[in-house]
Amino acid sequence: MPETFNRQLMLLELLYENPIGADGSVPAVVSLFKERPSDDELHSNVMTLRALRDDGLVELFEAMGFDGDSAFLTDDGRLAVERIRAKRTNPGARRSAAENGLLIYLHRQDPNGVGWTRVADFLAADDSMFLGVRLPEDLVYRVAEQLVRVGLVQEGITVAELGGAPLTVRLTRDGRECAESDDDVKDFLGHRDRPAPSxxxxxxxxxxxxxxxxxxxxxxxxxxxxxxxxxxxxxxxxxxxxxxxxxxxxxxxxxxxxxxxxxxxxxxxxxxxxxxxxxxxxxxxxxxxxxxxxxxxxxxxxxxxxxxxxxxxxxxxx
Structure with a gap:
């Protein structure tokens, strides 16, 4: 997932957790973090807050130095965070993210499906992030097993402790076609397996x-x-x-x-x-x-x- 998007999510959630005080005080940007970020990081954060301000999600007050900058969420910003959190806990959305993320990751590693890729490597990559949170390990292994069953990936080494889930996988021809199409996994399988006329x-x-x-x-x-x-x-x-x-x-x-x-x-x-x-x-x-x-x-x-x-x-x- 792009670094800018991750930064946007991080700042939106930090501001959601640190609203305007009862006395009307607006939280300083540096106070959102446990430790003061470097000036370069603060500069990146302020640039991101400016973009969020332009989207109508935050109000940003800039001072002469980074330590004086402050911000708070607009109503639209709070609504955006609540929607993100709801989607993040949606089982169907998480499963879809795991399916598509794993397939795209495998295509990036080896589009021809020659070599084997460890599922654990996907879990450590940015592709396994879903709306700023890493996908659960058990879900990813279950999805890998399902992708094997529908013929989008081929399993290599499996392990009994994971219920026979694959430790290593590689793309099949259908998996490559799915990764290179505009469809997500669900739509691709729907098109591939659509019944012909009776x-x-x-x-x-x-x-x-x-x-x-x-x-x-x-x-x-x-x-x-x-x-x-x-x-x-x-x-x-x-x-x-x-x-x-x-x-x-x-x-x-x-x-x-x-x-x-x-x-x-x-x-x-x-x-x-x-x-x-x-x-x-x-x-x-x-x-x-x-x-x-x-x-x-x-x-x-x-x-x-x-x-x-x-x-x-x-x-x-x-």
């Missing part, structure tokens, strides 16, 4: 739903992609495949193949940047195993559903 996909055979497979599964798929997030729909389908393996009539080798490939896809999809090649390879293996050993309408419907979702993700399977 898509409907229906294949009818007898009755049933692919996501409710069981021992008496019927051979039909009815899926509505309401969210438009094909990746999320694919995760749901993979989970359904894992649950349905015992009911698909596969050989032991086929069950192992389908289960291993489904777990590989599931593991890749939780990554911030899934490798489409790995996902596509294992989905092909699932399709081959199901079609070769089941050959049923259910297998055909499963193949069609996987192909649809992969195409929606921009990675079609031939």
């Amino acid at each position: 898509q409907n996909f229906t294949i009818n055979a007898t009755s049933g739903n692919a996501f409710n497979w069981g021992a008496n599964v019927s051979q039909s798929v009815t899926t509505t992609t309401a969210t438009g997030l094909a990746g999320d729909e694919l995760k749901a389908l993979i989970q359904a495949i894992l649950e349905a393996v015992p009911a698909l009539g596969l050989t032991e080798e086929g069950r192992r193949e389908v289960t291993a490939s489904a777990q590989a896809v599931e593991g890749e999809l939780v990554r911030a940047e899934p490798d489409q090649g790995i996902v596509r390879t294992h989905l092909r293996r699932i399709l081959e195993a199901v079609n070769a050993e089941v050959g049923s309408q259910l297998g055909q419907l499963l193949a069609a559903q996987i192909k649809l979702l992969m195409a929606a993700m921009g990675s079609p399977i031939d």
